[in-house]
Amino acid sequence: MSEVTLVVNGRKVSGAVEDRTLLVHFLRENLNLTGTHVGCDTSQCGACVVHVDGKAVKSCTMLAVQASGSTVTTIEGLANGADLHPVQAAFKENHGLQCGFCTPGMIMTATDMIRRHPDGLDEATVRAELEGNICRCTGYHNIVKAILAASKTMSKASKSKANKAA
Amino acid sequence: MGMEGVGARVARKEDKRFITGSGRYVDDMVVPGMKHAAFVRSPHAHADIKKIDVKKAEAMPGVIGVLTGKQLKADGIGNLICGWMIHSKDGSPMKMGAWSPLAVDRVRYVGDAVVVVVADTKGQARDAAEAVEITYKERKSVxxxxxxxxxxxxxxxxxxxxxxxxxxxxxxxxxxxxxxxxxxxxxxxxxVNNRLVPNAMEPRAALGHYDNAEDHYTCWTTSQNPHVARLVMSAFYNVAPENKLRVIAPDVGGGFGSKIYIYPEEIVCLWASKRTGVPVKWVADRTESFLTDxxxxxxxxxxxxxxxxxxxxxxxxxxxxxxxxxxxxxxxxxxxxxxxxxxxxxxxxxxxxxxxxxxxxxxxxxxxxxxxxxxxxxxxxxxxxxxxxxxxxxVSPAELRRTNFVTSFPHQTPVIMCYDAGDYGASLDAAMKQADYAGFAKRKAAAAKKGKLRGIGMSCYIEACGIAPSAAVGSLGAGVGLWESAEVRVNAVGTIEVLTGSHSHGQGHETTFAQLVNSRFGVPLDSVSIVHGDTDKVQMGMGTYGSRSGAVGMSAIVKALDKVEAKAKKIAAHLLEADEGDIVIENGQLKVAGTDKNVPWFQMALAAYTAHNLPQGMEPGLKETAFYDPSNFTFPAGCYICEVEIDPETGKTDIVQFVAADDFGNIINPMIVEGQVHGGIAQGVGQALLEGAVYDASGQLLTASYMDYTMPRADDLPSFQVSTSNTPCPGNPLGMKGCGEAGAIGSPPAVINAITDALGHENLTMPATPQKVWAALRAGTKH
CATH class of the missing domain: 3.30.365.10 (Aldehyde oxidase/xanthine dehydrogenase, molybdopterin binding domain)
Incomplete structure (x- = not known):
């Protein structure tokens, strides 16, 4: 057993885990943050994507002990209180989800994708960047649409912020 | 059409929980004292079980029980069955072999469940499962x-x-x-129609809880039809009588058919819970899903x-x-x-x-x-x-189809079905226009200049949905009736709960069913709740499959709403001292037609429950139940056109355009319908280009993970161009046909017709992987 300590969704948490415990299981079972899902055994499907120190990571690919000392954001911590994150809002507005199982991972991946492309995204880039996230319901059509819409909203927001600062 | 009613493109009510991580799937459920199950499965395609030694496993840390098929049989648990009797041409009944939830003396496929281990943690259960020693004598397999x-x-x-x-x-x-x-x-x-694995993103799971004090079972399961699960587990598998078995299918992460069936694992979890005295949860890993879904x-x-x-x-x-x-x-x-x-x-x-x-x-x-x-x-x-x-x-593919289209309705086919309505020429025209079919030759020439082979293919599909009149399917061998139930409860403050036997696992029922209620009574969507997926709440239902929730499930709701409306009008007429025939419902009010006399919906509801001033002899309350049995199948149809570009150097096929023109009858929420078509097309394109379950000669599944079975990814697909041209279905009150499966039905032939058009010959089987297309380009003969 090992002791892990990390900051999850702004809250310091710690726990004793078996060495083999994956980050996703620590989040789901120790912290009851069940929004992060497990859809495969081979780090292919991306239902478990969270942000570790600001970067999208498949939490089934990382041991809980490896994440010790890190800052983790899960789908539960993405919204600002009652205000949805723009990516969450875009998924709802554009019908970017059906059964909802892949959705948390999709949203966390998309958020990171948009962060890495502050000047905006095009369809081909979004499709290529979604390589690590599988959805069986939507045919990706509306997921792509939602990410492009969110990217637009967020780059507008950051530009107007920058303008104000200038 | 109102802002939120039938026909409106309303964002989904259920989305908030899914986008914030608050969905509740079976694996998210925790019951006090809950333990975890792992199954020991056959590594052989075909073998006799000679000996099962569980001693070592029982001694492992955290292990609560290691249970076998012999114990299961001794407790009287029944074999799994097929519920639709088919007779051969010679009149003999189908030959159903025995399927025990845990194999007793023989295993017949890789993944066949043999032993279940229950332990404190999932990891311990798996460790102990590894320690179970089973001696097999292998048989030849096929x-x-x-x-x-x-x-x-x-x-x-x-x-x-x-x-x-x-x-x-x-x-x-x-x-x-x-x-x-x-x-x-x-x-x-x-x-050859290639074998596929459904691959709902949520793996199957079951949580069985036996309450010793109450002698009562609860099963949380990833099911498209929890009532059928309860019926079958009770009537055939002897798990528990229906009144002592509650089945709950909470949020379910996709089904696509694979979660219709009752599998060994839910039976075993319930039985093991009684045997071990603890609630038992099992969640498939992806390889288990590949092997056993x-x-x-x-x-x-x-x-x-x-x-x-x-x-x-x-x-x-x-x-x-x-x-x-x-x-x-x-x-x-x-x-x-x-x-x-x-x-x-x-x-x-x-x-x-x-x-x-x-x-x-x-x-x-x-x-x-x-x-x-x-x-x-x-x-x-x-x-x-x-x-x-x-x-x-x-001749041109379109011309040959037009020459042979059914053009008058009803049309009796030689194979049972009687098509009730459709306009196949309209869908074909719409698709060809959208695809700029006439401009294909130009695009092909342009592609050739880039060294690419371009092809175009179409598919004019028809399907039968809304399965189906109970008496008809009964005469064809079905073991169940295929009606649907609905209960509409108007609360004292006028808000409404609709209890339905349909089950939503991505289809958006919480929104579309509420839109229907909104259209009828003017009650805001937010004041309508859809309740489903729990046998303790909804009395009985047949679930969701075969694109039946609209045509059958919503028709049942319409019948219940009709009854509610009739009583509501009686109450309003009494309160307004008017004739009930003069009452109309508009904008959330019950009005005397042509006057300004009205009673708001919520006041009428309150009157129903205070019962201070009801018509003579009327029972208090406002709650109605209906069962709807369809009079026919429904027949969605459409035309899909696919255009591909093949790189002859690599054999890789890119879908450069995909057009779908569907006839789904009347539509409640176009946004949701389009989403269903997108997803269906992706699965159909997956079948045509990427997916295939492959067993080797010894019966091992070679494609048992996402490393080996190619799921369509975002960059395998284009954005789709979808449209509808609708002929209402005459067979149900809403004129709906169903849209859940069309995409998967219509698209594979369109894709392969396009690729073979580009290749110039027909020697190609699905999935048309780059390797196969590359080989076909070199080996094929011209058509």
């Missing part, structure tokens, strides 16, 4: 259905000689033979379609061998028969058809309905054959 029918093939079940489950026919064999003899041209095609398709078919000198079809003869795997899953017999061969007429006026279907046991996972269920197989047969025939006859 994975291919054609080989399984051959002489000397290994025999799976003593009940089914030669591995033949049934040899069934539909239509008129003699008339069809005679018609083919008169044909000016016969198109002959051999078709019911697979789809897997047909071998030969087709002969005869044409007269005017290119009119004179007859169609189809011979199919369908692989049903190692055991007969719950609806496995219906999928390659009444859901397949009854659609062989396609959109065409065919005077005579004969379909012969042989179903076969093999040492593979059970095969059952997967999105489309029989109808994709039928559409692939008909639409590949039509395209090939057009090429052979030297």
């Amino acid at each position: 994975a291919d259905a054609v080989e399984a029918l051959g002489k000397g093939a290994p025999q799976l079940h003593p009940e089914a000689e030669g591995n033949l489950i049934f040899d069934w026919g539909i239509g008129d064999a003699a008339k069809t033979e005679a018609a083919l003899k008169t044909a000016a041209h016969i198109t002959r095609v051999n078709i 019911a697979h789809g398709r897997d047909h071998h078919t030969t087709v002969e379609m005869g044409f007269d000198k005017n290119n009119k079809i004179v007859g169609l003869k189809v011979d199919t061998i369908a692989n049903l795997g190692a055991y007969m899953s719950l609806f496995s017999s219906a999928t390659p028969t009444y859901l397949y061969a009854t659609l062989l007429s396609g959109q065409y006026d065919i005077p005579t058809i004969y379909g012969n279907v042989r179903t076969v046991y093999t040492n593979t996972a059970p095969v059952d309905a997967y999105r489309g269920a029989g109808r994709p197989e039928a559409t692939y047969v008909v639409e590949r054959t039509m395209e090939i025939a057009a090429r052979e006859l030297g």
Whole structure:
């Protein structure tokens, strides 16, 4: 057993885990943050994507002990209180989800994708960047649409912020 | 149409919980004292179980119980069954072999459950499962259905000689033979419909809880039809009487057919909970899902379609061998028969058809309905054959189809179905226009300049949804009725709960069903709650599959709303001292038509519950129940056109354009309908280009992870161009047909017709991987 300590969704948490415990299981079972899902055994499907120190990571690919000392954001911590994150809002507005199982991972991946492309995204880039996230319901059509819409909203927001600062 | 009512593009009510991580799936459920199960599964495709030694496993840390099939049988748990009786041509009933939830003396496919281990943690259960020692004596195995029918093939079940489950026919064999003899041209095609794994993103899971004090069971399960699960587990598997078994299907992460069936694991979790005295949860890992979820398709078919000198079809003869795997899953017999061969007429006026279907046991996972269920197989047969025939006859694919379209309704086909409404020419026109079919030659020439091969293909599909009149399916062998139930509860403050036997696992019922209520009574969507998926809340229902929740489930809601409306009008008429025939419901008010006298909806509801001033003899309250049994199937249809570009250097196919023009009848929420079509097309394109379950000669599943089975990813697909041109269904009150499966049904032949158009020959099987296309480019013969 090992002791892990990390900051999850702004809250310091710690726990004793078996060495083999994956980050996703620590989040789901120790912290009851069940929004992060497990859809495969081979780090292919991306239902478990969270942000570790600001970067999208498949939490089934990382041991809980490896994440010790890190800052983790899960789908539960993405919204600002009652205000949805723009990516969450875009998924709802554009019908970017059906059964909802892949959705948390999709949203966390998309958020990171948009962060890495502050000047905006095009369809081909979004499709290529979604390589690590599988959805069986939507045919990706509306997921792509939602990410492009969110990217637009967020780059507008950051530009107007920058303008104000200038 | 109101802002939130029928026809409105309303964002989904259920989305908030899914986008914030608050969805509740079975694996998210925790019950005090809950422990974890792991199954020991057969590593062999076919073997006798000689010895099971659980001693070592029982001594492992955290282990609570290690249970075997012998114990399960001793406790009287029944075998799994197939619930649809099919008779062979000679009148003999289908040959159903025994399927014990835990194998007792023989295993028949890799993944067959043999032992269950219950332990404190999932990890401990898995560790102990590894320590169970089972001695097997291997038998010869067979994975291919054609080989399984051959002489000397290994025999799976003593009940089914030669591995033949049934040899069934539909239509008129003699008339069809005679018609083919008169044909000016016969198109002959051999078709393989590749085996698929449904792959809902949420793996199957079950949590069984036996309450000793109450002698009562609760099962949380990933089910598309929890009431059917309760019925079957109670009536056939002897788990518990219905009144002592509650089945809950909470949020379910996709189904596509694979979560219709009752699998060994939920039975075992309930039984193991009683045996061990603790709640038992099992969650499949992805490889377990690949090995044990019911697979789809897997047909071998030969087709002969005869044409007269005017290119009119004179007859169609189809011979199919369908692989049903190692055991007969719950609806496995219906999928390659009444859901397949009854659609062989396609959109065409065919005077005579004969379909012969042989179903076969093999040492593979059970095969059952997967999105489309029989109808994709039928559409692939008909639409590949039509395209090939057009090429052979030297006419355009569109012209050959137009020549043969059914144009007047109702139309009785030679294979049971009676099409009620449609306009196939309209869908074809819409699709060709959208796809700029006329401009294809130019695009092909431009592609050739870049060194690419461009092809175009179409598919005009029809399907039967809204399954179906109970008496009709009963006469065809169904073990259940296929009606739906609804209960509408108007609360004292006027808010409404709709309890439905349909089950939403991505389809958006919480929104569309509420839109219907909004249209009827003007109650805001936010004041309407849809309740489903719990046998303690909803009395009975048949669940969601076969695109039936709109045409059947919502029709039941309409019937219940009719009853609510009638009583509400009586109450309002009494309060307003008017005639109930003069009351109309508008904008959330019950009004006396043509006057300004009205009572708001919520006041009428309150009056129903205070009961201070109701019409003489009226019972208080406002709650109505209805059961709806459809009068016919519904017949969605449409035309899909796919355009591809192939890189001859690599064989890689890019779908450069995909157009879908569908006729779904009336639509409640176009946004949700489009989403269903997108997802269906992705699965159909997956079948055509990427997906295929592959067993090796020893019965090992080679494609048992996402590293090996190619799921469509975002960069494998284009954005789709979808539209609808609708003819309302005359058979149900809302005029709906169903849209859940069309995409998966219509798209595979469109894709393959496009690729073979580019290749210039027909020698290509699905999935058309780069390797196969590359080889086909070099080996093929010109058509």
